[in-house]
Amino acid sequence: MTKPLRVFGFWTATSLVLGNMIGSGIFYLPASLAHVGPISVLGWMITAIGAISLAYVFSKLSLHNPSAGGPFSFTRQAYGDEMGFFMAWGYWIMAWSSNAAVSLAFVSYLSHFIPYLAESKIASFGVATALIWLTTFLNCRNLKYGGFVQVLTVIIKISPLIAVALVGWYFIDVNNYTPFNPNHETPLEAINAAAAITMWAFIGLESATVPAENVENPGKTISRATLFGTLLGALIYIIITAVIFGLIPSDKLAQSNAPFVDAAILIFGSWIAPLVGFCVLVSIFGGLNGWIIMQGQIPYALAKEGLFPKAFKKLSDNGTPVFGLVFTSVLMTILMSMNYSKSLVSQFNNMILIGTIMTLGTYLSSALASIKLLGHSFTAKLKPQVILAVFLGSAYCIWAIFGSGLENLMICFIAYVCGIPVYIFSKWQNRRTGNS
Numbered sequence: 001m002t003k004p005l006r007v008f009g010f011w012t013a014t015s016l017v018l019g020n021m022i023g024s025g026i027f028y029l030p031a032s033l034a035h036v037g038p039i040s041v042l043g044w045m046i047t048a049i050g051a052i053s054l055a056y057v058f059s060k061l062s063l064h065n066p067s068a069g070g071p072f073s074f075t076r077q078a079y080g081d082e083m084g085f086f087m088a089w090g091y092w093i094m095a096w097s098s099n100a101a102v103s104l105a106f107v108s109y110l111s112h113f114i115p116y117l118a119e120s121k122i123a124s125f126g127v128a129t130a131l132i133w134l135t136t137f138l139n140c141r142n143l144k145y146g147g148f149v150q151v152l153t154v155i156i157k158i159s160p161l162i163a164v165a166l167v168g169w170y171f172i173d174v175n176n177y178t179p180f181n182p183n184h185e186t187p188l189e190a191i192n193a194a195a196a197i198t199m200w201a202f203i204g205l206e207s208a209t210v211p212a213e214n215v216e217n218p219g220k221t222i223s224r225a226t227l228f229g230t231l232l233g234a235l236i237y238i239i240i241t242a243v244i245f246g247l248i249p250s251d252k253l254a255q256s257n258a259p260f261v262d263a264a265i266l267i268f269g270s271w272i273a274p275l276v277g278f279c280v281l282v283s284i285f286g287g288l289n290g291w292i293i294m295q296g297q298i299p300y301a302l303a304k305e306g307l308f309p310k311a312f313k314k315l316s317d318n319g320t321p322v323f324g325l326v327f328t329s330v331l332m333t334i335l336m337s338m339n340y341s342k343s344l345v346s347q348f349n350n351m352i353l354i355g356t357i358m359t360l361g362t363y364l365s366s367a368l369a370s371i372k373l374l375g376h377s378f379t380a381k382l383k384p385q386v387i388l389a390v391f392l393g394s395a396y397c398i399w400a401i402f403g404s405g406l407e408n409l410m411i412c413f414i415a416y417v418c419g420i421p422v423y424i425f426s427k428w429q430n431r432r433t434g435n436s
Contacts (some may be wrong), residue, residue: 004304006347013117017229019430021204022157022287026237027260032243034254036194038245041238043194047232048398051202054363055230056368058206060386063223071206071366073301078369082423086364088298089419090326090358090412095295098203099288100332101351103128112258112277129333131285135292136329140322158236159282160276164264165239168410171267172246176215180301182250192403199400200352201237204290204357205230206366254277277361296325357404357412364397411433 033040046300061074072091076084107128111118117127177364181190205226244253256262264276287289312324365391374382401409 010225011227012220014229014397017205017225018158021202021229021233022161022236022283025065026161026240027163027258027283029197030241030259031253031256032197033241034195034250034256035183036190036197037250038177038242039181039187039190039243040091040198041193041242042187042232043191044198044238044241046191047198047396048068048238049193049210050393050400051199051205052230052234052360053236053393054367055205055226056389057367057386057393059223059227060374061366061370062226063220071362073206073300074369074373075362075365076305076307078372079365081305081307081427084207084305085302085364085423085426086416086419087362088302088307089422090416091362092295092298092302093415094203094355094358095291095298095326096332097335097351098355099132099291099295100128100335101355102284102288102291103131104336106131106281109280109284110278112261113274125336131288132292132329132332135285135289136325139292139315140287140325157279157286160264161236161240164260164267165236165243168243168247168263168267172243174246176246176249188321189340195400197314198237199360200356202230202233203356204287205233206363248415292325292329295328296321299324299328302414303426306426308426309422310429310433353404353408354411354415357401357408358415360397360401361412364394364401366377367397 033043036043058071066375067359072084072088075087104124107124110127111124115250117124182185182192240260244259247263247266248256248259253262258277258280260280261273261276263271298307299312299317302308303310303324312321312327314321314323316322370386370390371382374386
C-alpha cells in the first residue's frame with residue numbers, strides 16, 4: 001500500500017492550526033458579541049485559557065504518541081475502540097458540517113461585492129458547492145498543494161489583522177467602551193454568554209495532530225505547532241476584539257454585516273474596503289481548505305484501525321485519501337441542498353453550534369484520556385502543569401457543553417446514535433476479512 005508522504009513541516013503545521021482557527025469567526029464574531037458589549041473581551045480571555053490549556057494537553061499527547069488520528073485516537077488508546085470511534089464520529093460530523101457552514105460564509109461575504117448572490121438562493125448554493133469541490137480537488141491532487149495553499153492563505157489573512165490590531169489603537173474612542181456591560185447582567189452571566197460564542201473561533205487548535213503521518217518529525221513538530229498556533233491565535237482574537245469595540249459603538253457594531261471592513265475603513269479610509277474584503281474571502285477559503293484536509297484524514301485514521309469502512313483507508317498514488325475526501329464532500333453538498341431555502345445566516349449558525357458541542361465532547365474525552373496515557377509515558381510525563389492544564393481544559397468543556405441548551409444536546413445525541421450502524425458494519429467487515 002502507498003505510504004503517506006511527510007510534506008508538512010513546522011510552519012505548514014502551524015499554518016494548519018492558525019488557518020483552521022482563523023476562518024470566518026474573527027470577521028463575524030465581533031458583531032455577534034456586540035449585544036454582550038465590551039465585557040465580551042473577558043469572555044475571549046476565559047475561552048483562551050480553556051483553549052490554550054487544551055492545546056498544551058494535545059502538545060504533550062503528541063509527544064507521547066504522534067500517530068495519525070488526532071484527539072480521538074488518544075481517546076481510543078485510553079478507553080478502547082467504542083469510545084474512540086464515537087468521539088471520532090462526532091468530530092468528523094463537525095468537520096464536514098462546519099465546512100458546509102464556512103462555504104456559506106464565503107458566499108455571504110462575497111455577496112457584498114456580487115449582490116445577486118444574496119438575492120438568489122440557487123446562485124448562492126451553486127457558488128458554495130463549487131468552492132467545496134475546488135478545495136476538494138486541490139487536496140485530492142496532492143496534500144502538498146493543500147499545504148502550500150494553507151501557508152499562503154494564512155500569510156494573506158494575518159497581514160491585515162495585524163495591521164488593524166497595531167494601527168487601530170491610535171483611532172480608538174474610549175467612550176465606545178461604555179457601557180461596559182450594556183445588558184446589566186452579572187459579570188458571570190455576560191462572560192458566559194460571550195464564552196459560549198467565542199469557542200467556535202478556537203476549534204481547529206488540534207488540527208496539526210490529525211495528519212500526523214504527513215508531518216516531518218511529528219512528535220516535536222506537532223507539539224510546538226499546536227501550542228504556538230493556539231497562543232498566536234488567542235492573542236490575535238483578543239486584541240482585534242478590543243480594537244473593534246473601541247472603534248465602533250456596540251449598537252452600531254450589532255448591525256454591521258462586515259465589522260472588520262467597517263473598522264478598517266475608519267482607520268485607513270474607504271479605499272481599503274475592497275482589499276479587506278478580498279482578505280476576508282481568502283481567510284475563509286484558507287479555513288475551508290484546512291478543514292477539507294481534515295475531513296479526509298479523520299475517516300482514513302479510523303479505517304486504518306478497522307473502525308470505519310475499509311474503502312476510506314485507500315490512498316492514491318500520491319498518498320492522498322481521495323475516497324474519504326470525495327465522499328465527505330458529497331455529504332456536504334447533500335446537506336446544503338437540504339437547507340438552501342433557509343437564510344445563509346440561519347444555516348451558518350445552526351451548523352456551527354452543533355459542531356462546537358460535538359468538538360467539545362472530543363476535547364473533553366482527550367483531556368481525560370491524557371491522565372491515563374501520560375501517567376505511563378516515558379516521553380511526556382504527567383507533571384503538575386499538565387494536570388493543571390487538564391483540569392482547566394476539562395472544566396471549560398463541561399461548562400460550555402452544559403451551557404449550550406437541552407435542544408442542541410439532543411440533536412448531538414441523535415447524531416451519535418446514527419454512528420452505531422456504521423461502527424457495527426466496520427467491525428463486521430474487518431472480522432470477515434480477518435483484519436480486526
